[in-house]
Amino acid sequence: MVRASDQSTDQTRRDVPAAAPSDRPPVEVEEIGALEALVSLKQPWALLLADYPGATIFLTHGLVCAWWRAFGSGKRLRILVFRSAGRIIGIAPLMQRVQWHLGAPTRCISPLRNKHILREDLLLPERPRECLDAMVSYFAERRWQWDRLSFANVPEQSPLFGLLADAARRRGLDAPTWRPGRTHWILPIQGDFADYVRTLSKKLRQELRRHQTRLDTLGPSSHRDLQSRTDQLAALDGVFALERRSWKAQTRNAALTPADQGFIRDLLQSLGDNQLGRTMLTTQSDWLIAACVTLAQGDTLYGLTTYYDADASFVGPGALMTQELLRRIWGGPWQRFDFNGDTPFIRRWGGHGVAHYSTNLFSNTVYARLLKAGWRRRSSRKRAEADLRKG
Numbered sequence: 001m002v003r004a005s006d007q008s009t010d011q012t013r014r015d016v017p018a019a020a021p022s023d024r025p026p027v028e029v030e031e032i033g034a035l036e037a038l039v040s041l042k043q044p045w046a047l048l049l050a051d052y053p054g055a056t057i058f059l060t061h062g063l064v065c066a067w068w069r070a071f072g073s074g075k076r077l078r079i080l081v082f083r084s085a086g087r088i089i090g091i092a093p094l095m096q097r098v099q100w101h102l103g104a105p106t107r108c109i110s111p112l113r114n115k116h117i118l119r120e121d122l123l124l125p126e127r128p129r130e131c132l133d134a135m136v137s138y139f140a141e142r143r144w145q146w147d148r149l150s151f152a153n154v155p156e157q158s159p160l161f162g163l164l165a166d167a168a169r170r171r172g173l174d175a176p177t178w179r180p181g182r183t184h185w186i187l188p189i190q191g192d193f194a195d196y197v198r199t200l201s202k203k204l205r206q207e208l209r210r211h212q213t214r215l216d217t218l219g220p221s222s223h224r225d226l227q228s229r230t231d232q233l234a235a236l237d238g239v240f241a242l243e244r245r246s247w248k249a250q251t252r253n254a255a256l257t258p259a260d261q262g263f264i265r266d267l268l269q270s271l272g273d274n275q276l277g278r279t280m281l282t283t284q285s286d287w288l289i290a291a292c293v294t295l296a297q298g299d300t301l302y303g304l305t306t307y308y309d310a311d312a313s314f315v316g317p318g319a320l321m322t323q324e325l326l327r328r329i330w331g332g333p334w335q336r337f338d339f340n341g342d343t344p345f346i347r348r349w350g351g352h353g354v355a356h357y358s359t360n361l362f363s364n365t366v367y368a369r370l371l372k373a374g375w376r377r378r379s380s381r382k383r384a385e386a387d388l389r390k391g
Contacts (some may be wrong), residue, residue, distance in 0.1 A: 211316030
């Protein structure tokens with residue numbers, strides 16, 4: 001048994017079993033804090049992923065490992081493995097880091113999170129209620145180690161959304177309230193591509209024709225559809241160089257750091273063959289003007305990064321590349337394209353938005369309760385300010 005005051009980063013820790021129906025073995029919690037132990041979970045992780053209806057590319061073993069190798073410095077890995085009768089039935093890929101809130105340090109536990117992971121979930125295909133009970137109990141017994149358990153942009157169909165509040169109440173904690181987070185835009189891939197194009201707005205179709213005409217006047221242009229791991233990895237240097245010329249290079253979404261670039265490179269090396277999407281390159285002569293890297297999980301293709309040269313904006317390289325990408329994946333193995341975001345540009349391509357939600361669960365310590373009170377006051381002030389702006 002690990003004492004609540006134990007702050008070590010041992011490879012594994014075991015907790016007392018959580019309560020379970022008498023006719024089933026209890027759920028036990030094992031905490032993993034070393035990368036080597038995380039890597040060793042590859043096979044059971046894949047089995048759980050195959051059985052989880054809500055699995056996304058952001059919940060895959062390869063992405064979690066690549067993310068931690070790139071961004072784990074200064075953070076504590078806290079992977080929870082749920083077992084029953086020795087068999088792994090769920091995994092919670094979590095980490096802990098210190099964040100500043102209202103001028104005070106906050107020890108925050110959350111799923112892996114930064115600009116490369118814009119949605120979160122836990123891998124709970126089996127007995128999710130008991131797994132969440134076990135997780136909340138595990139952290140409640142170690143309340144001195146953390147202040148806030150945070151989940152951001154969780155889909156409504158996740159077990160977290162429906163069961164976390166009840167698990168908190170059963171442990172005597174204040175039930176968290178879910179608030180709206182990001183929306184991610186999904187485009188169903190069905191029917192004939194020509195029929196799909198006819199559903200686009202007249203304005204967009206006219207713009208695409210105009211952009212193509214302008215591009216053709218500059219000389220020969222082409223779209224390269226890279227599908228092999230070798231070809232996609234070889235193209236990354238050009239993609240990163242394009243990013244430095246793009247409009248994103250001037251925003252906080254830029255991927256200019258060695259850690260960001262290392263993550264994307266490691267990701268393409270770590271994912272399974274069936275999780276690699278396609279890398280689309282749009283060139284005009286030898287000038288790379290647009291690039292898009294995609295990933296796949298199950299029947300869904302995900303947009304990971306999209307860049308275009310700002311100097312080529314007059315030919316709409318992003319729009320032309322998106323049209324060509326959709327044309328090439330239409331009728332393929334995927335049933336939907338997940339844009340991994342929601343912008344006016346994305347919405348022009350049709351489909352529908354999927355809402356995600358965020359929440360916080362605070363530890364039952366005096367310090368954490370003070371943090372929670374400050375959090376509520378700030379949220380109330382923001383809502384009041386928003387109401388004034390609307391008025």
